[in-house]
Amino acid sequence: MRHLTVSTIQVDDIRSLLPLANPHHPLLWLRQGDGITGLGETLRLEFSGPTRMADAARLWREVAAAADISDEVRMPGSGLVAFGTFAFADSSAKSSVLVIPRMILGRRDGVSWITRITESDSGTEPMASAPSATPFGDEYRISLTPGAESVDGFQAHVAEAVERIVAGNVDKVVLSRDLTGHLPAGADLRRVLADLALGYPNCWTYSVDGLIGSSPETLVTVSNGSVTARVLAGTSSRGRDAESDHRAAVDLQSSTKDQDEHQFAVQSVLDSLRPHTAHVITSEMPFTLKLPNLWHLATDVEGTLTDDASSLDLIDALHPTAAVAGAPTAKAVALIDELEPFDRGRYAGPVGWVGADGDGEWAIALRSAQVEHNGDVTAYAGCGIVAESVPEKELAETRMKFRPILDAFA
Numbered sequence: 001m002r003h004l005t006v007s008t009i010q011v012d013d014i015r016s017l018l019p020l021a022n023p024h025h026p027l028l029w030l031r032q033g034d035g036i037t038g039l040g041e042t043l044r045l046e047f048s049g050p051t052r053m054a055d056a057a058r059l060w061r062e063v064a065a066a067a068d069i070s071d072e073v074r075m076p077g078s079g080l081v082a083f084g085t086f087a088f089a090d091s092s093a094k095s096s097v098l099v100i101p102r103m104i105l106g107r108r109d110g111v112s113w114i115t116r117i118t119e120s121d122s123g124t125e126p127m128a129s130a131p132s133a134t135p136f137g138d139e140y141r142i143s144l145t146p147g148a149e150s151v152d153g154f155q156a157h158v159a160e161a162v163e164r165i166v167a168g169n170v171d172k173v174v175l176s177r178d179l180t181g182h183l184p185a186g187a188d189l190r191r192v193l194a195d196l197a198l199g200y201p202n203c204w205t206y207s208v209d210g211l212i213g214s215s216p217e218t219l220v221t222v223s224n225g226s227v228t229a230r231v232l233a234g235t236s237s238r239g240r241d242a243e244s245d246h247r248a249a250v251d252l253q254s255s256t257k258d259q260d261e262h263q264f265a266v267q268s269v270l271d272s273l274r275p276h277t278a279h280v281i282t283s284e285m286p287f288t289l290k291l292p293n294l295w296h297l298a299t300d301v302e303g304t305l306t307d308d309a310s311s312l313d314l315i316d317a318l319h320p321t322a323a324v325a326g327a328p329t330a331k332a333v334a335l336i337d338e339l340e341p342f343d344r345g346r347y348a349g350p351v352g353w354v355g356a357d358g359d360g361e362w363a364i365a366l367r368s369a370q371v372e373h374n375g376d377v378t379a380y381a382g383c384g385i386v387a388e389s390v391p392e393k394e395l396a397e398t399r400m401k402f403r404p405i406l407d408a409f410a
């Protein structure tokens with residue numbers, strides 16, 4: 001087992017994490033200015049296949065148990081942390097990874113810290129000096145255009161999915177489409193992340209192993225024995241003025257189609273958490289969550305952990321929820337595999353971080369794009385299809401959901 005030495009010390013307020021991040025390989029988890037950014041790489045653990053999350057949970061327990069940790073801050077994100085991103089599908093060709101940086105800079109509730117991580121037998125010294133902010137590189141703008149799935153192809157696949165639902169094969173399926181583009185050499189990815197973080201301050205802005213985005217949906221957080229999640233499903237556009245915007249929210253709230261879509265998602269989360277939690281409470285009715293680009297139906301879930309499950313065990317139990325796969329899960333996943341003409345990679349998979357004690361914060365990788373080493377960019381957006389779904393409306397919904405990432409690159 002690799003033996004890590006970890007030291008966290010409190011430092012003066014790090015006002016802004018992003019300028020300290022690596023321009024080309026940013027490791028970032030940020031919401032409302034609080035979060036963590038990782039520099040360098042001490043250890044990288046890769047996983048694939050149906051047991052990718054269970055394998056990660058097991059290996060992480062071993063790595064954490066063998067680590068020598070001194071942490072004077074003791075806040076979520078201090079001490080030993082791994083950033084993670086996991087593929088959506090069991091059959092994905094894209095790897096799932098846990099990355100343990102050499103240095104982590106963190107900030108939460110007015111407290112800032114630096115964590116240094118070294119591998120004891122590697123002979124490398126801890127990163128000595130604190131990094132300094134570097135100016136952003138040149139501006140760039142890229143456009144993203146349909147990839148493996150065309151606009152017409154997507155609508156045909158939605159129509160096909162509706163037929164399967166009406167025939168009784170499946171209750172709900174989430175179908176997505178992809179957009180592709182290419183970054184200029186040397187592009188500073190912090191520009192895209194700054195745009196996302198500024199435009200969507202209440203979302204989790206993330207960047208792990210080239211997967212970047214700003215997600216409104218918390219798959220699960222675990223903190224000191226308490227478990228929370230935010231389930232989203234059911235979407236509507238924002239209105240042009242205050243009155244039509246209010247009407248859009250009220251219509252979403254009273255739409256049986258969206259309520260149905262939503263209930264599948266809530267139920268799948270409750271079913272997955274039940275074996276590990278007690279005293280689970282949810283709001284009685286879904287509420288409307290206002291984002292700059294759209295409205296979502298949302299339900300917050302809160303419970304108490306009753307076993308020694310880590311946040312990695314919980315993402316394994318939860319993924320894929322009906323918000324990103326459909327219901328029943330196995331049939332929905334098989335239909336996605338049949339109808340979507342691409343590998344989702346890490347889109348709609350868990351992205352976040354885990355600490356030495358298993359606590360962590362994980363979002364569903366939505367409103368995301370994968371940036372490859374050669375500069376290729378692929379963005380994804382999808383929507384829940386139920387019996388009443390209309391292809392043109394679902395296409396319009398994907399356009400709304402692409403907006404954060406399209407605007408950030410443009």
Ligand SMILES: C=C(O[C@@H]1C=C(C(=O)O)C=C[C@H]1O)C(=O)O
Nearest residue numbers: 232233234235323381382383384
């Ligand atoms: C699948 C996506 O979003 C999910 C699907 C939603 C829906 O169908 O209404 C809403 C929020 C997310 O759970 C996406 O953004 O790509």
